[in-house]
Amino acid sequence: MASGGEQKVVLITGCSSGIGLRIAVLLARDEQKRYHVIATMRDLRKKHQLVEAAGDTYGKTLTLLSLDVCSDDSVRKCIDSVKDRHIDILINNAGVGLLGPVESISMDEMKRVFETNFFGTVRMIKEVMPDMKRRQSGHIIVMSSVMGLQGVVFNDVYTASKFAIEGFCESMAVQLLKFNVKLSLIEPGPVHTEFETKMMEEVAKMEYPGADADTVRYFKDVYIQSSIDIFEALGQTPEDIAKCTKKVIESSRPRFRNLTNSLYTPIVAMKYADETGGLSVHTFYNLLFNFGSLMHITMSILKCLTCSCLRRRTISPD
Numbered sequence: 001m002a003s004g005g006e007q008k009v010v011l012i013t014g015c016s017s018g019i020g021l022r023i024a025v026l027l028a029r030d031e032q033k034r035y036h037v038i039a040t041m042r043d044l045r046k047k048h049q050l051v052e053a054a055g056d057t058y059g060k061t062l063t064l065l066s067l068d069v070c071s072d073d074s075v076r077k078c079i080d081s082v083k084d085r086h087i088d089i090l091i092n093n094a095g096v097g098l099l100g101p102v103e104s105i106s107m108d109e110m111k112r113v114f115e116t117n118f119f120g121t122v123r124m125i126k127e128v129m130p131d132m133k134r135r136q137s138g139h140i141i142v143m144s145s146v147m148g149l150q151g152v153v154f155n156d157v158y159t160a161s162k163f164a165i166e167g168f169c170e171s172m173a174v175q176l177l178k179f180n181v182k183l184s185l186i187e188p189g190p191v192h193t194e195f196e197t198k199m200m201e202e203v204a205k206m207e208y209p210g211a212d213a214d215t216v217r218y219f220k221d222v223y224i225q226s227s228i229d230i231f232e233a234l235g236q237t238p239e240d241i242a243k244c245t246k247k248v249i250e251s252s253r254p255r256f257r258n259l260t261n262s263l264y265t266p267i268v269a270m271k272y273a274d275e276t277g278g279l280s281v282h283t284f285y286n287l288l289f290n291f292g293s294l295m296h297i298t299m300s301i302l303k304c305l306t307c308s309c310l311r312r313r314t315i316s317p318d
């Protein structure tokens, strides 16, 4: 038990892999044992990776519960099973990606993304926030994305789901401040997790019916190739994001927005440098369609351009 205070109860969604798993393990392994981690996942048959990574913290500072963010029943049952429903820190991490030409994506697939990324997070906050407000304490963390701030071609629906959650949180944060409840967004750029692998597997097997041949070619031959370069040049590890999240939790005055990748900051900065939106739209167009083959070099230049001023605006894992 932590000396000089109670352990904080941290509930995390989507811990079967990737960022959620790494946050759960990092907090459970805290040397001062300041956290009791409730790691949740929708399918407990996928617990092995987490259990292995948790090592001897499993059953001590880390416990496992089943939770599907898309189900009212599952969320209610899970929170009711927590002692006194007391959660100090809620980490909304569960999320799914969706990539490809909009013409070939069914409305049901699009709704599934919003059900998980937007309504799933809202459902969790709705369930946990009233107790936090009553206690006048708590911290809600939301795993957003750089795509919550800026659109990326062929990620139209995923981007929209993250924009939606950014808008929701930006509104919510003001009210919560009145009740001494903190709300922070974490905004990673590309991160090497199953998120990336799952999407690449999808792309390999999909035919993209409904989209014309040129669009499919731009998507597969131009976007996907550039995206691979960008992941290679700028990709962070899930451990990096876990460290950034821990820093935000442990900060005495946590920021509302937390970009994690200083190499991606110049890309986001374009949005704020030109409020008409022209700069980002035309730069992205040029990067993709005019200098596509130079993406490697472009990414290197981007690294050089990342001045210390921009670095200071991100939360670094170290």
Ligand SMILES: NC(=O)C1=CN([C@@H]2O[C@H](COP(=O)(O)OP(=O)(O)OC[C@H]3O[C@@H](n4cnc5c(N)ncnc54)[C@H](OP(=O)(O)O)[C@@H]3O)[C@@H](O)[C@H]2O)C=CC1
Binding pocket: 013, 014, 015, 016, 017, 018, 019, 020, 041, 042, 043, 046, 067, 068, 069, 070, 093, 094, 095, 096, 097, 116, 120, 143, 144, 145, 146, 187, 188, 189, 190, 191, 192, 193, 194, 195, 196, 198, 238
């Ligand atoms: N990887 C990246 O480049 C980036 C990711 N993010 C965000 O980070 C978060 C975590 O993604 P990441 O770790 O990369 O990807 P992973 O695919 O590795 O992890 C996603 C997790 O969400 C879970 N999940 C999906 N649907 C539900 C649901 N209905 N209920 C509960 N859990 C669910 C998955 O569980 P299951 O195994 O059952 O599918 C899995 O545990 C997401 O919100 C994503 O949008 C943000 C920026 C960049």
Ligand SMILES: CC1=C(/C=C/C(C)=C/C=C/C(C)=C/C=O)C(C)(C)CCC1
Binding pocket: 144, 145, 146, 147, 152, 188, 189, 190, 191, 223, 226, 227, 230, 231, 267, 283, 284, 285, 287, 288
């Ligand atoms: C292709 C391309 C881009 C791609 C960015 C990517 C691939 C970002 C991935 C972010 C992820 C995976 C976020 C998850 O939430 C840029 C840089 C906008 C520039 C224009 C061309």
